[in-house]
Amino acid sequence: MLRSLRPRSGTALKTLKPSMPQQRVRMLHHKDDGKSTDASTQPDAAATTLTDKYEHKRLSNVPKTAKGYEATWLNALAERQKQLAQGKIIDSYVYSSVKSTEVGEKTRKDSFAYLALPFREDASVADFYVNAAGRLRMGQIFQDLDALAGRIAYRHTSPAQPVIVTASVDRIYLLKSIDFMADYNIVLSGSVVWTGRSSMEIAIKATAIKGDLPAEITEDSLAAEDTFLTASFTFVARNPETHKSLAVNKLLPLNEKEWMDFRRAESHNAAKKLRASNESLDTNPPTGEESKIIHNMWVASKELSKLSHKPPNVMSMKDTNAKSTMFMQPQYRNRHSYMIFGGYLMRQTFELAYCAAASFSHAFPRFVSLDSTHFKAPVPVGSILHMDATVVHTEHLFDRSSKPKVTTVTHKSADGNTVFHFDSSPVNELSTQKGALLSKPGTLIQVKVDTIVQELASEKKNSSGSFIYSFYVHRDADEKTIGKPGYTTVIPETYSEMIEYISARRRAIDTAAYANTLRRNNKL
Incomplete structure (x- = not known):
């Protein structure tokens, strides 16, 4: 479930800045007059206070209930205890009833919304979105994408006020x-592109503008060639009184492009269900080609186990594991108060996946894609979230412009002796698109993050879903703070790990097909 952002003019969404000046925070220290430059009078906690306040204001436009009460956690907690005492189940503190259940028609323009991130114009905004390598911190963007998608969903379902549930993140691709x-001003924008009875698919794109922001931002005012990221979300509407699905307004496409997008999304939803049943390794054994890859990995793992000094750019799958456990605090709840904001979960899983990929490659990895992710269970405030990240697949992109086709990587030990040859059978090709991320030799690293929710009132732990992130590391990374990673390789050792690898390879094939279709449809 999602939380909306504060509206700007019309359909715009406003970028918020810290409203608590630094000099106010200095008052935490009784000797500080607000003008002193003495570091001893400026507590380090000031930075944390500012950041937390900024995050809370940026992500939580706390709405009021019908009775005029602010939806603070203390008010929501008291209301839930009151309702539970009466034997009622409460899904939303903000919406206790549905204003209307009448189903009408809306256009894409009706749900269009955007968020402007003026990095070029305001360095303080950029500083909240930069990572250690000086590039865009994607975890922050994921929070904004999810919040914007929620805003779009509520615009489409109005005047009804259902509980909006995130069913899946279908794809985020760079x-x-x-x-x-x-150098850029970034605009995140999107609208509903397909509807079922109670579900909606929302398409969002991120546009990088080198000049000033347009005076009026519309879907047509953002040039396709400036698009650098696409995202697709599926939401389901629920009745907060009956807890059952709630019909949403039907989408009315108005032109050829909107009809094509509608039919494409409809076809994608049907194919997604078919693929989930036909491609699962739980019911469909590996193909002949995949069995050969499994044998190659078994041979490689045997060779690797015999070495006393392993190559620095080869690692067993089990050694790539990274874990994190977090208590879910109310500061990151969604607009209905009782569950954690989906964008916050995406951000946390991404950060852990990034740690796993960076530790594995000894480089600053670049985000490529988030594969289809289904939210199996919500994450309540007051629960414990366990996250488990593992590198499950690597594939190598080669420069084939002046050489015969190559698929095998030769890894060498520290003394220069050949260790083993490994054929990962890559499924992606180097992109010929100018400025494309995958245009140079390197390694694609796929990280799977499994999430488990533990509620304090029960011994039971439930899976909340798996997040699949893909990263790219340039073979000759030239950042001054790191070395040259070369081609990095993960080696599964057990049969279950090899099945994870083959599942990941199938996802990589889907990602490659998606990227080719995207370029063809958008002529990128």
Whole structure:
């Protein structure tokens, strides 16, 4: 479930800045007059206070209930205890009833919304979105994408006020990298592109503009060639009184492009269900080609186990594991108060996946895609979230412009002796698109993050879903703070790990097909 952002003019969404000046925070120290430059009078906690306040204001436009009460956690907690005492189940503190259940028609323009991130114009905004390598911190963007998608969903379902549930993140894909983010103003924008009875598919794109922001931002005012990221979300509407699905307004496409997008999304939803049943390794054994890859990995794992000094750019799958456990606090709840904001979960899983990929490659990885992710269970405030990240697949992109086709990587030990040859059978090709991320030799690293929710009132732990992130590491990374990673390789050792690898390879094939279709449809 999602939380909406504060509206700007019309359909716009406003970028918020910290409203608590630094000099106010200095008052935490009784000797500080607000003008002193003495570091001893400026507590380090000031930075944390400012950041937390900024995050809370940016992500939580706390609405009021019908009775005029602010939806603070203390008010929501008291209301839930009151309702539970009466034997009622409460899904939303903000919406206790549905204003209307009448189903009408709406256009894409009716749900269009955007969020402007003026990095070029405001360095303080950029500083909240930059990572250690000086590039765009994607975890922050994921929070905004999810919040914006929620805003779009509520615009489409109005005047009804259902509980909106995130069913899935169907794909987030980076078309090209933004290396110098301070040179751009970023606009995230989107609308509903398909509807079922109670479900909606929302398409969002991120646009990087080198000049000033347009005076009026519409779907047509953002040039396709400036698009650097695409995202697709599926939401389901629920009745907060009956807890059952709630019909949403039907989408009315108005032109050829809107009809094509509608039919494409409809076809995608049907194919997604078919693929989930036909491609699962739980019911469909590996193909002949995949069995050969499994045998190659078994041979490689045997060779690797015999070495006393392993190559620095080869690692067993089990050694790539990274874990994190977090208590779910109310500061990151969604607009209905009782569950954690989906964008916050995406951000946390991404950060852990990034840690796993960075530790594995000894480099600053670049985000490529988030594969289809289904939210199996919500994450309540007051629960414990366990996250488990593992590198499950690597594939190598080669420069084939002046050489015969190559698929095998030779890894060498520290003394220069050949260790083993490994054929990962890559499924992606180097992109010929100017400025594309995958245009140079390197390694694609796929990280799977499994999430488990533990509620304090029960011994039971439930899976909340798996997040699949893909990263790219340039073979000859030239950042001054790191070395040259070369081609990095993960080696599964057990049969279950090899099945994870083959499942990941199938996802990589889907991602490659999606990227090719995207470029063809958008002529990128």
